[in-house]
Amino acid sequence: MCSHHISAWLRRLTAMTGMAVLTLASGALAQAHAQAGVVSGRVVDATSQQAVVGVQVFIAGANVGATSGSDGRYTIASAPAGVQTVTARRVGYLPLTRSVTVVAGETVTLDLSISVAPLSLEQVVVTASGESRKREVGTAVAQVDVADLQGKTGSKDISQILQGNATGVTITQSTGSVGTATNIRVRGNTSINLSNMPLVYVDGARVNTNARSLGVGGAASDRFLDISPDDIESVEIVKGPAAATLYGTEAAAGVVRVTTKRGNAARSQTTLVLDGGQRWDANQYPDRAWNPLINLGAGYKDTTYYINSLKGGADMPNERSYYDPFRKGNAYKLSLGSRGGTGTFGYYMGYNLSSQEGVFSTNDQKAHNLRSNLNFEPFKNARINLSSGFTTSNTAFNYGDGESWGFVGAALLGPPMWAPINAADPTSGGAKMLTCPRALEEARKSGSSLADVTASTCIYDRTFQGANNYDRLSTMDVQQRLERFTGSATGIHTLGSWLSTRLTAGYDSYTERGFNMVPNIPLKIVDSDPNRTVTDALSRSLTLEGSSTLTYQLPMRIQTQTTVGAQWYQTQNNVTTASSIGFPPGTGTLGNGAQRDAGEQFTDVRTIGYYVQEQLGWRDRVFITPAVRFDRNSAFGPNLGTIAYPKISASWVVNEESWFPSRAINELRLRGALGTSGKQPGPFDALTVLTTTPVSLPNGSSEIGFSPQSLGNKDLKPERGQELEVGFDAKFLDRRVNLEFTAYNKKTRDALVLRPLPPSTGFATGQWDNVGEVINKGVEVAVDADLVRNDFMSWNSRLTYAGVSSKITKLAVPIAIGGRGLQEHREGSEYGAYFMKPVSLDASGNIVIAPLSVNVGHPTPDYEGSLANTLTFLKDKLSFYTQFGYSGGNKMINYTEVYQCRTAFGTCAARYDRDASGNLTRIGKLKSDPAANFQPYMFLYDGSYVRLRTISLSYVVPLQLAQTIGASSANVSLIGSNFHLWTDYPGTDPEINSQGRQNASARDFLSLGQPRTFTISLRLAY
Amino acid sequence: MTHTSHDSVDFTPNGVKHIRARSRTGRMVAFAAFAAIVSLAACTSDLSVTDPVNLTPDDLGSNAPIGITINGARGAFQRAYDRHILYTDLLSDAFVAAGTFPYQAEVDDRSIRANNEGLLGDMYVPLSVARFMADTAIALLDQAKGGVGVDEAARLQGVAQSRYFGGYTRALLAEAYCASAISGGPALTSDLRMADALAVFQDAAAKATEANSPQLLAAARLGEARAQLWLGKYAEAAAAAALVPETGFLINSVYSNASVGQKNFVVRETYGIDEAIRFAVGDGTVSFLHNERFPYLDNFLSIGLIRRRPDLSAFNSAVPVVAQTKMLTGDAPIPMGSSAEGLLIRAEVLVRAANRSAAAALLTPLRAAWNLPPVTFPGPLQADLRVMAEERSRELFVTGERLATLRRYMKDGVDLFPTGTGGSATCFPVPQQELDTNPNARGGG
DSSP states (O other), X not given: OHHHHHHHHHHHHHHHHHHHHHHHHHHHHHHHHHTEEEEEEEEEETTTOOBOTTOEEEXXXXXXXXXXXXXXXXXXXXXXXXXXXEEEEOTTBOOEEEEEEEOTTOEEEOOEEEOBOSOOXXXXXXXXXXXXEGGGOOSOOEEEEHHHHHHHHOOSSHHHHHTXXXXXXXXXXXXXXXXXXEEEEESSOOOSSSOOOOEEEETTEEOOOOEXXXXXXXXXXXXXXXXXXXXXXXEEEEOSHHHHGGGOTTOTTOEEEEEEOOOBTTBOEEEEEEEXXXXXXXXXXXXXXXXXXXXXXXXXXXXXXXXXXXXXXXXXXXXXXXXXXXXXXXXXXXXXXXXEEOSSEEEEEEEEEEEEEOSBTTOEEEEEEEEEEEEEOSSTXXXXXXXXXXXXXXXXXXXXXXXXXXXXXXXXHSOOXXXXXXXXXXXXXXXXXXXXXXXXXXXXXXTOOGGGSOGGGOOTTOSOTTSOOHHHHHHOEEEEXXXXXXXXXXXXXXXXXXXXXXXXXXXXXXXXXXXXXXXXXXXXXXXXXXXXXXXXXXXXXXXEEEEEEEEEEETTTEEEEEEEEEEEEEEEEEEEEEEEEOOOTTOOSGGGOSEEEEEEEEEEEEEEEEEEEEEEEETTTEEEEEEEEEEEETTSOTTOOOEEEEEEEEEEEGGGSTTOOTTXXXXXXXXXXXXXXXXXXXXXXXXXEEEEEEEEOTTSOEEEEEEEEEBOOTTOOOEEEEXXXXXXXXXXXXXXXXXXXXXXXXXXXXXXXXXXXXXXGSOTTOEEEEXXXXXXXXXXXXXXXXXXXXXXXXXXXXXXXXXXXXXXXXXXSOEEESSTTSEEEOTTSBTTEEEEOOEEEOTTSOEEEOSSOEEOOOSSOSEEEEEEEEEEETTTTEEEEEEEEEEESOEEEEHHHHHHHHSTTOOBXXXXXXXXXXXXXXXXXXXXXXXXXXXXXXXXXXXXXEEEEEEEEEEEOOHHHXXXXXXXXXXXXXXXXXXEEEEOOOSSOTTBOTTTTOSSOOEESSOOOOOEEEEEEEEEEO | OOOXXXXXXXXXXXXXXXXXXXXXXXXXXXXXXXXXXXHHHHOOSTTOOOOSSOBOHHHHOSSOOHHHHHHHHHHHHHHHHHHHHHHHHHHTTSOEEOSOOHHHHHHHTTOOOTTOHHIIIIIIHHHHHHHHHHHHHHHHHHHTTTOTTOOHHHHHHHHHHHHHHHHHHHHHHHHHBSEEOSTTOOOEEHHHHHHHHHHHHHHHHHHHHHTTOHXXXXXXXXXXXXXXXXXXXXXXXXXXXXXXXXXXOEEEEOOOSSSGGGSOHHHHHHHTXXXXXXXXXXXXXXXXXXXXBOTTHHHHHXXXXXXXOTTSOBTTSOSOOEEESSOOSTTOOEEEEEHHHHHHHHHHHHHHTTOHHHHHHHHHHHHHTTTOOOOOOOSSHHHHHHHXXXXXXXXXXXXXXXXXXXXXXXXXXXXXXXXXXXXOOSSBOOOHHHHHHOHHHHHOO
């Protein structure tokens, strides 16, 4: 009875309480509602303007918030009225805070634009054994946000994206012409004689990055540049042996991993990019003077009149267009990309059309890139990624880029266009000025009859024989056509949480046809004109990789991951060359030539490797990872078996320790690694090779004979790079400052040296032997800081610094580089140091030449880096970006001046350098003295510089305006590059190396400097 | 916390079957993948690659084909000889630099440094290769003796020819280089190297006799005479030269237009065939660093041995082209030895013995071919040698004799080297690479 009554009472009490609560709640809600408004808007990525899904948008202190949907939209209902602070957060992005005034009963719109955060610990990085979280990796990870940089820099190729944006990675151009080769170095110079280019992978397929000389000077084509930046999602750079161990032989100089775009349900968008712009030559060319052996009076000096006339200077008469080979080269690009998908299927399709004109009329490039990427899950816990890219391009190169036969050579070495040839007394006017257009100008100024000075009397064609004149250069044809396919298929299967298996097959193939043609025109330089050379290159690379990772949880919160893997890599290169000399007029194919020649080269290199890696993780914050890779390679000497490359790395996320004072430092990770990698010999370096050549016989026929080429080495082994790397990653000041620091010591043992043999043995080429040792030591620092972040503006600054010292620590016999004892690899000296005899003047003004050669500098910069600033205004609608690059501590040979001053050209203006009294200055004396001028020391200069690489201004078009053309977002950018150069180097450009990818030789020789460009870019998203 | 289907337990019989089926599938996939990885790792056998490009000693086999062997020695000599001529004539007064390469300018200026890259690459290496091939050819030919299908007559001929090349390359090394090494041995002075050449020429003569080759025998004898002349053994020189026919004997280094590499390099560099003109006869107006004038310019112009070529332009556009007219095409041969050389050697020996009239008589037919009157030796010896120098230069123009003549005559106090130069080199130094890599070469010999 009592229980019944009590139960009833309780029920009534419960009901009454509930009703009261509901009433109160309703009332509260009603009251709150009456005092609340709605905040609604759209969250987009600050760079791409794409919607960002899953962003937490909340009002701190009010406990109200929302999450953005697939279209980026969010709605916070019941936002308290008044001025509120809205915060947006998402993993991988920087938090964003904005103020908004909420009006009760009304909806206020607040669109948010969030920026990608620098690499966070949970971010996934690609490693040789698969994907790992950054926190687990014991080495520095350089990751380049390509999409962000593309928007700011409008880069035309991947090398421009990387330049200045990856600490410790150095990019140099061989010339300023479109389509010519770049050189990449990661942490100094790893090898003495082998290539120091890093390996490159695209979606797991190893690709060929050959640079091929065009046979017309220093220019070379470059297969590294075939990848379209608009198709790239990210680039990761594995910098040294400590990180590259599991990539095996050939990875000692680092690895560049390119990942192209993928699609998924969350990121579904079509993007259209339209770029248009121009490039022009804004370089300063060195002074030059006329040949002193033709007496034009004491101290006569022609200060760049020739090159100015070549550029069509302001004081030129109407003949400017006739003689001016420079132009403003147009550049445009159309890029269309579409990505999307469902929960289990994603796609990315992209098409890119690019057309670029160089600053000389004979240089341009047109390229098409087509990409198709699919990813899908055929069944649960299995994923397949398919990637395919097709590139076709046609590039026309300048004839004689970086040598005396080209435009720059003609301008700097040839006689000025006004100089008389048979002048008894040129100043009296008694002899005709036999060249134009200066003669025309002089005649016009003096009022003389122009009839005497006409084009027919001009001997413009009598330029220096090694320098072709404008007419001739314009008719020479140097072209290269490319078709390339790169594809890969990756299958990943996970079995529960304990076993993951990955299989990758990659294929890269290209055909490259190049030809250069000197047509049949009247002004023959040598008897071999006209001539034509055709080169066909076929390259195929096959990558097969597989790995399995077993994950197991041990007691004491220890997790182990054991990975076993294997890799097969094969590359074949087949190059066929044919040439023909002497065509009848009107013809130009190989079969018409009077004299024909042919050659063929073939290489086949194969590598098989397998590895084991064991990762031990403790409390998900301390990781130790030992590993070893075993390799066999077809280029190893026959006496060599399997090579082992061990490594060990460690990572500790210190800030997650309970004792860590996290107020000052938000994140701190200590990392270190000790690892080895290798560099294989050339395909046939272990063999004794004889050369076959045709031999003329007394009966007039030809037969084959042989002669020695190189002495083999049965014990030849790969170079072995060992690196110790330590560093830390830290974030502080509420993660607004990100600091990365790395110090490394990289030693290359058994460096392959083409050991010179006594020429008297008959094997002058030498013998490959593992007798060298190189050490690269350095530090890398990157500081990324959000200096200002408020409603009015934001300011992000990124400063990078990389210091490196490259030294030869073991080399029994010095190796001369670049001929004539200019540089040497010498034990105890810097890599490729300059060994020269210093020249000076004594107190009496006499020339003093040191008796012995000494180390006077080195070509590799001691330090380099960049400073990039991004300022945004109008709530990230307007952004302004600048990037400076700097480099220093190196010396460079001005080989242009060598030719100007030391040969019969005599166009060295410094010889006539006089003071106000007419006396030769110090430099004039030195450059006038034949003995002094003979010393290469006279042409060695400081190669330091600061360059303003990029300035850009971007504006996010108002949404309503974008929507009028059906776009969900629109962005307009004005981008300029190579704005200014500050340097004491007197040559054209200290960042150009006419020696291309040669390891130590750094030389500026009649090189075209980097041009200045301006681009307008429109990006539309749908 | 959600569970995957593999983690959840469905106790219904069918559910269990399904889970087991899915797990089994997954395990099969994983096992297959693992097996693939292991198989890949185990597959170490396919690292052998074919090499259709390179010729290796293994390709030649134990009995190298004698044809390719003999051709190798000939070809290496052809490629060395023409380059030797260009550079030795540049150091002497026969040519001046008309190009842009600083290392050629060094030679023209007689201020050659040991690290001169042209010195090494354009002369020393080709000569060393030619010497190596000549000696190697003999070893291979000896090895081929009695082999199946070997033509013994051709083999003997090849041995004699290779030995002759061996002697000739040694003589060229002696005449051009202050000191030179062979096969990593000591750097011998010119005299010692020429003694070495003499021994090889004498052996070549024996081999030529064995091969029953009169031409090679005469060539070997002429080489022997040349070596004896250098060594100051004049009687022996005259005796050897007397065994060379006075007329009709000529042995050439042959060239061809079949390919660029087979062309006469002297013609290419002095005539603008395939290459720009980088060597010209100095006319005293313009040169690189000094205005060098060929001493016989007027005489040789008058007989047409050289000719001004205003239609051609030197590579540096400054030196006027005065070109030789002996060789005008890419397939023009270069004499290695001739009846004329034999007569000149005999005449010089007579001049040194003050038998001037006999010497002049020997040279009369040679001069007659140029429509020149008989030569007069005025005496004393030094004046005679100056006359002799011109005789030799005319008959042996552009065959590499000039430097050797100038060096020999300096021993007699006759200095005919060009003046006004920056240096005073009379021979090429041992290249730096030889000094760096061959410890035996540093001590000299």
